[in-house]
Amino acid sequence: MNDSNSDSHEDAPKRDLYPNELAPTSGNREADPTLPWLAALDLNEVDPGLAERLTSAPESETFAKEVLVGNRILAVIFEGGHWYAMDGICAHQGGPIAEGHVADGCVTCPWHGWQYELATGKQTINQQPLQSVFPIRQNGSVIEVQMTE
Numbered sequence: 788m789n790d791s792n793s794d795s796h797e798d799a800p801k802r803d804l805y806p807n808e809l810a811p812t813s814g815n816r817e818a819d820p821t822l823p824w825l826a827a828l829d830l831n832e833v834d835p836g837l838a839e840r841l842t843s844a845p846e847s848e849t850f851a852k853e854v855l856v857g858n859r860i861l862a863v864i865f866e867g868g869h870w871y872a873m874d875g876i877c878a879h880q881g882g883p884i885a886e887g888h889v890a891d892g893c894v895t896c897p898w899h900g901w902q903y904e905l906a907t908g909k910q911t912i913n914q915q916p917l918q919s920v921f922p923i924r925q926n927g928s929v930i931e932v933q934m935t936e
């Protein structure tokens with residue numbers, strides 16, 4: 788094997804380092820007053836004008852970004868004026884949910900097209916809650932989530 792013949796995928800993050808499937812599943816988006824809020828991302832660090840754009844046109848703007856919170860990859864998504872936090876690794880074969888198409892309250896995985904409801908994590912065809920979802924809120928420019936570890 789020739790080490791100098793590097794594959795472009797070798798530099799990609801190794802997704803199996805973050806075994807989301809070992810974390811508890813959650814279909815609950817209700818905030819739990821006993822749990823801390825964890826910072827997921829700061830909108831000002833993504834784009835200094837992003838928070839203002841989302842606030843000024845909440846119905847027309849969409850946003851999705853993959854973040855690591857604790858040891859879990861999340862897809863943080865804004866659509867239709869609401870924030871959503873969903874397990875960032877697709878239940879099918881591990882596709883990057885945050886890179887999917889977001890519309891009409893759903894995200895479509897970019898790898899094979901499985902589609903999930905943002906609010907429930909249910910796969911839209913079989914209505915099974917395959918993706919965990921979590922409480923999420925905006926606190927100034929910081930997007931925060933709650934998770935049980």
Ligand code: FES
Nearest residue numbers: 877880882896899
């Ligand atoms: S990995 Fe997401 S649809 Fe296949």
